Amino acid sequence: MINRDNEIDDLLKRNVEQQLADFNWGRLTKGIHRRLASAEVLGSSGGKYASLLKVAAVIAVSTTVVFTALVVRMSRPPVTRFAETTGSARVEIKTVSAGPHVTVDIGGRNRKPAKCDIKIIDANGSRRHQDTRAAWMIVSRTERIYADNGFNDDMKDLICLF
Amino acid sequence: MKAQQLGQSDVVRLVRASQAGEKAAFDKLVRLYQRQAMRVALGILGEANDAAEAVQEGFVKAYLNIRQLKYPRRFRLWLLKIVTNAAVGQQRAARRRAEILKAVRSSRARREVLRPIDTEAVKDLKRAVQQAMVQLTEKEAKAITLFGLEDLGQDEVAEIMGCSAEAVRWHVYRARQKLKVWLKEYLQ
Numbered sequence: 001m002i003n004r005d006n007e008i009d010d011l012l013k014r015n016v017e018q019q020l021a022d023f024n025w026g027r028l029t030k031g032i033h034r035r036l037a038s039a040e041v042l043g044s045s046g047g048k049y050a051s052l053l054k055v056a057a058v059i060a061v062s063t064t065v066v067f068t069a070l071v072v073r074m075s076r077p078p079v080t081r082f083a084e085t086t087g088s089a090r091v092e093i094k095t096v097s098a099g100p101h102v103t104v105d106i107g108g109r110n111r112k113p114a115k116c117d118i119k120i121i122d123a124n125g126s127r128r129h130q131d132t133r134a135a136w137m138i139v140s141r142t143e144r145i146y147a148d149n150g151f152n153d154d155m156k157d158l159i160c161l162f
Numbered sequence: 163m164k165a166q167q168l169g170q171s172d173v174v175r176l177v178r179a180s181q182a183g184e185k186a187a188f189d190k191l192v193r194l195y196q197r198q199a200m201r202v203a204l205g206i207l208g209e210a211n212d213a214a215e216a217v218q219e220g221f222v223k224a225y226l227n228i229r230q231l232k233y234p235r236r237f238r239l240w241l242l243k244i245v246t247n248a249a250v251g252q253q254r255a256a257r258r259r260a261e262i263l264k265a266v267r268s269s270r271a272r273r274e275v276l277r278p279i280d281t282e283a284v285k286d287l288k289r290a291v292q293q294a295m296v297q298l299t300e301k302e303a304k305a306i307t308l309f310g311l312e313d314l315g316q317d318e319v320a321e322i323m324g325c326s327a328e329a330v331r332w333h334v335y336r337a338r339q340k341l342k343v344w345l346k347e348y349l350q
Contacts, residue, residue, distance in 0.1 A: 007349050008338045009310035015291045016201055016311060019210045028200065028214050032192050032221045039222045040185070 168194065170235055177234035180225075188225055195238060196221070198312070199245045205307035206249040207256075208292030216252050220245035236321075243322045246308070250300045257296055287348050294344040298337055301325075305333035306341070 168176075173194070179187035199220060203213035223244050231240055295303050301323065308319040309330060316327040323330065342349070 006310060006338060008306070008341045008345070011287075011341075011345060011348055012205060012291065012306070012311045015208070015287050016204050019204060019288060020200065023200070023210055025196070028196060028217065029193065031214065031218050032196065033189065035218045035222045036185070036188070036192075036225050039226055 173237060174234040177228070177231065177237045180228050181231070181234070188228070191237070191241075192221055195241055198238075199241065202242055202307055202312055203245055203249040205311040206246065206295060206303050207253055208288065208295045212252055212256070213249065216249040217245055220248040223248065239318055239322055242308070242314075246304050246322060250304065253296060253303065254300070260296065290345055290348060294341055297344070298340060299333075301329075301333045302337035302340070305330050306337035309334050310338070 173191075176187045176191050176194075180191060196217065199217045200213055203216040203220070204210060207213045207216060220241065224241050227244075231237060298306070304323055305319060308314045308322060309316065314322075316330050319330045320327045323333075
């Protein structure tokens with residue numbers, strides 16, 4: 001046990017008593033209450049801000065999720081019939097002069113013939129369509145109808161846009 | 163209102179009411195313990211205005227964190243711990259300021275001899291104690307204030323400081339040894 005009767009302890013007590021002799025306790029009490037009131041206001045406004053922040057965070061997260069989903073969705077290539085179906089397709093241009101409608105008979109069971117718009121572009125010209133997300137169909141077998149309508153099979157490409 | 167005028171059960175009731183958000187109850191606790199808090203802060207800092215600042219800071223921290231107090235009957239020690247830490251924090255800041263000043267002075271006058279206490283500049287007990295307390299370690303300042311000045315028990319001081327009773331004894335002893343040298347001209 002340490003000796004309590006110590007001259008240093010007495011000196012420290014004397015110093016404190018001297019300073020507190022004329023100390024304004026009322027001022028200290030007011031100061032504490034003022035600080036407590038400020039802390040209370042900050043705490044309550046902090047609570048309001050906290051709820052607002054929560055709402056803002058939920059909105060931000062939701063927006064981010066939706067935006068990310070959209071970006072991912074847009075960055076994916078569109079699913080085409082050709083992506084779904086492996087095999088071959090038969091494209092038949094009924095009458096070129098009548099319009100761009102053709103019948104596409106996609107190989108595979110339970111597949112109905114589909115119609116699509118086609119555009120015949122010049123192989124020597126600018127291929128601006130190459131950056132479009134289209135399914136390319138390569139004509140592997142030349143039908144007679146091309147020749148009948150004066151198309152040169154070697155000089156034309158066929159684009160099917162689904 | 164003094165703490166002795168209220169029983170332990172009254173204090174516990176006030177603490178529980180404060181934890182439930184009753185500000186009037188905390189105001190009573192402020193009036194109950196502000197004198198003891200002030201004595202402790204003043205013991206560490208040695209200056210009344212600084213001590214009042216630390217006490218205010220301590221009560222605000224106690225108010226904001228009172229729900230975390232598990233044992234209401236230990237409110238007094240818990241509060242004194244907060245106030246002590248606030249005072250030591252201020253002392254630390256004062257020490258940093260003093261070091262900066264010292265560095266500036268030494269750069270201006272390199273021949274100046276640094277002494278633990280500038281006795282020539284000390285005009286009264288207040289300034290002497292203030293300078294001496296700043297030069298104790300934080301643990302020594304806490305221990306001598308709580309044990310020597312405030313007459314708390316060793317176990318209570320140990321709880322406030324978060325150390326063993328043996329460590330408290332050692333810090334008190336070291337503080338007394340240093341203060342006896344630094345304040346010898348004020349000892350009767």
